[in-house]
Amino acid sequence: MSATPPHDLRARHSSHRGRVQYRTALNEALAEEMRRDPKVFVLGEGIGERGGSYKVTQGLRAEFGAGRVIDTPLAEASFTGVGIGAALTGMRPVVEILFIDFTMLVMDQIVNQAAKVRFMTGNQARVPLVLRTQGGAGNGLAAQHSQSLEALFYHIPGLKVVMPSTPADAKGLLKASIRDDSPVIFIEHKLLYLTEGPVPAVEDYMIPLGKGDIKRTGRDVTLIAWSNMVPRSLAAADKLAAEGIEAEVVDPRTLVPLDEELILASVRKTEHVVIVQEAVRRGGVASDLASIIQAKAFDYLDGPIEIVAGLNTPIPFNLALESACVPQEADIIRAVRRVLGRNACL
Amino acid sequence: MANPYSKAFLTGLYRQLWTIRAFETRCIQLYRQGLIRGYLHPYLGQEAIAVGVCAALGPQDYLTSTHRGHGHCIARGADLRRMTAEITGKQAGYCQGRGGSMHIADMSQGNLGANGIVGGGTAIGVGAALSARMQGKDSVCAVFTSDGGVMNGTFGESLNLAAAWDLPVLFVIENNQYAVSLPVREATREPELYKRAAGYGVEGRRINGNHVLEVYETAAEYVRRCRAGEGPFVIEALTYRHAGHHVNDPGTYMPEDQKEHYRKMDPCLLGRQFLIELGGASCEEVAAIEADVQQAMDDAVEFARQSPETTIEDFLEQIGGDQ
Numbered sequence A: 001m002s003a004t005p006p007h008d009l010r011a012r013h014s015s016h017r018g019r020v021q022y023r024t025a026l027n028e029a030l031a032e033e034m035r036r037d038p039k040v041f042v043l044g045e046g047i048g049e050r051g052g053s054y055k056v057t058q059g060l061r062a063e064f065g066a067g068r069v070i071d072t073p074l075a076e077a078s079f080t081g082v083g084i085g086a087a088l089t090g091m092r093p094v095v096e097i098l099f100i101d102f103t104m105l106v107m108d109q110i111v112n113q114a115a116k117v118r119f120m121t122g123n124q125a126r127v128p129l130v131l132r133t134q135g136g137a138g139n140g141l142a143a144q145h146s147q148s149l150e151a152l153f154y155h156i157p158g159l160k161v162v163m164p165s166t167p168a169d170a171k172g173l174l175k176a177s178i179r180d181d182s183p184v185i186f187i188e189h190k191l192l193y194l195t196e197g198p199v200p201a202v203e204d205y206m207i208p209l210g211k212g213d214i215k216r217t218g219r220d221v222t223l224i225a226w227s228n229m230v231p232r233s234l235a236a237a238d239k240l241a242a243e244g245i246e247a248e249v250v251d252p253r254t255l256v257p258l259d260e261e262l263i264l265a266s267v268r269k270t271e272h273v274v275i276v277q278e279a280v281r282r283g284g285v286a287s288d289l290a291s292i293i294q295a296k297a298f299d300y301l302d303g304p305i306e307i308v309a310g311l312n313t314p315i316p317f318n319l320a321l322e323s324a325c326v327p328q329e330a331d332i333i334r335a336v337r338r339v340l341g342r343n344a345c346l
Numbered sequence B: 001m002a003n004p005y006s007k008a009f010l011t012g013l014y015r016q017l018w019t020i021r022a023f024e025t026r027c028i029q030l031y032r033q034g035l036i037r038g039y040l041h042p043y044l045g046q047e048a049i050a051v052g053v054c055a056a057l058g059p060q061d062y063l064t065s066t067h068r069g070h071g072h073c074i075a076r077g078a079d080l081r082r083m084t085a086e087i088t089g090k091q092a093g094y095c096q097g098r099g100g101s102m103h104i105a106d107m108s109q110g111n112l113g114a115n116g117i118v119g120g121g122t123a124i125g126v127g128a129a130l131s132a133r134m135q136g137k138d139s140v141c142a143v144f145t146s147d148g149g150v151m152n153g154t155f156g157e158s159l160n161l162a163a164a165w166d167l168p169v170l171f172v173i174e175n176n177q178y179a180v181s182l183p184v185r186e187a188t189r190e191p192e193l194y195k196r197a198a199g200y201g202v203e204g205r206r207i208n209g210n211h212v213l214e215v216y217e218t219a220a221e222y223v224r225r226c227r228a229g230e231g232p233f234v235i236e237a238l239t240y241r242h243a244g245h246h247v248n249d250p251g252t253y254m255p256e257d258q259k260e261h262y263r264k265m266d267p268c269l270l271g272r273q274f275l276i277e278l279g280g281a282s283c284e285e286v287a288a289i290e291a292d293v294q295q296a297m298d299d300a301v302e303f304a305r306q307s308p309e310t311t312i313e314d315f316l317e318q319i320g321g322d323q
């Protein structure tokens, strides 16, 4: 992916604090939490010496040793189960599953085990486990390495679902996820790892789960987006501004728990809503957000809610087809014009 | 043969064997009366495995259990009142009536829970062992599984992980020769299940799972060696269900002569024989244990009957509202 030598990445942590890469922010969060709490450890495929496919665990083996940075064989279901067992007995594991697509091998452990234990045991036990994974299309990785599957986890009571869009959010939310006592599905986006942004240099920078963020303020329309759809919506909003349309971009950051109030407040202000979701449209989180908004802010809406989402299809390999299957800036712009009654063909 | 067992030890084993027998027999009655709902998989016929293995565990140890898990829970020292309350869905149960037969757990005793998913607890047990080692605890985890559980991919994965990481895990395969109606020999070309251990560089052994002392001795040796860093190990305990897969399965596929053969090797009868012949107990003493167990069972059922129902308000309040 990148030619950055391993040591450089970590050397950059403290030097220029100005802009930090998303993957570096995640790395900082892991390292800080591991330093703070000896119960935190990480396990996954190729995360040790190799530092992980996206370099998020770079340098952790050197600092914390092989005992806390554990390279696992290709046995996703079982090493996630190992994480659950460790979480049940006093540890705080962070399990890495290389691609969200591979969590399909682990669904029993996530859905029937991790999500259920606390409830089935009458509150006797907690599963403070973070399952870090990454999803999304954009690199021509085709149908089994490009999916956006957050809706599957969103659907399961007992799981929290976190999807950061910026380096600062990635860091603050990962730290909070590690300290949370529930199983957290922490979904990164493969196109975001190399993006840069400011990360507060304060000690213990944390963002509580369930607190969304206004990424851009605006009076005319509310654009709700998460993960990689946030930068895409912001880019669309810049173009729309040139037409005199001021879009407010709301990033819930965590889908479960959901910051409903932040979303509803924006809707009450702008009275127009476009929800942007990379995942396929059918059965998606966007549809659920639309149902929440119409139930709780119907009287404020000036028209139907628009959903811009992926096509209901597997992601094709061909790059042109791939981008045709997931929402692009132009799709967002057209949807905004439509809800505002402007000419959508322009 | 020198007898290394004290009367008190043999009494303890027999009391547990008989408690499981009485508990399961009573649960079947309660099920027929409609007091227990859902699935109920009796442990009848397999009692010696849970009792022998748990006798070899210490208070710091863990276990993960299966859908046929009442025996493990009792052998680990569960309170019959709270167990009965759980299985009848009452607030006073171990899991406040939210788990039931297939999910009963007692974290305070390191019993990480029964499991409704065959094979679902195997990796979790390996995680408990890893966690214990990371925390510098001297704990072993007994992972109970079944002939059906071994056919699931997580068994191989988990055994491999435990072996690759030298973890103190004792895998206990309760080979009762059927997964519902599927005989082991139709499920695999190699019906001697312990042999799978060798493929992962792990020592394993097949033993008579109805013989509580043989189970105890094997488990004690393996637990000791787990603590010495030699784990994991595999025990294949050969046994037999006394009846069908669950209360409503008549088990017509189980041949009569096979049932008869195993009835003669009833683990409770064998346990009673050990208590009398090796422990020097009298028939009156045995009868007194059984009467005592019966009374505890009656008391537990009465307790469960009197226990208040759990409510949706309690449940939602505890979990922090509608999720």
Ligand SMILES: Cc1ncc(C[n+]2csc(CCOP(=O)(O)OP(=O)(O)O)c2C)c(N)n1
Residues within 6 Å of the ligand: B041, B067, B068, B116, B117, B118, B119, B146, B147, B148, B149, B150, B176, B178, B179, B180, B245
């Ligand atoms: C993954 C999974 N598949 C199927 C079932 C349904 N089921 C419950 S118990 C059982 C048979 C289990 O046989 P075995 O593993 O030998 O255990 P035993 O019942 O003999 O104790 C089956 C198929 C299940 N609970 N979980």
Ligand SMILES: [Mg+2]
Residues within 6 Å of the ligand: B146, B147, B148, B174, B175, B176, B177, B178, B179, B180
């Ligand atoms: Mg079986």
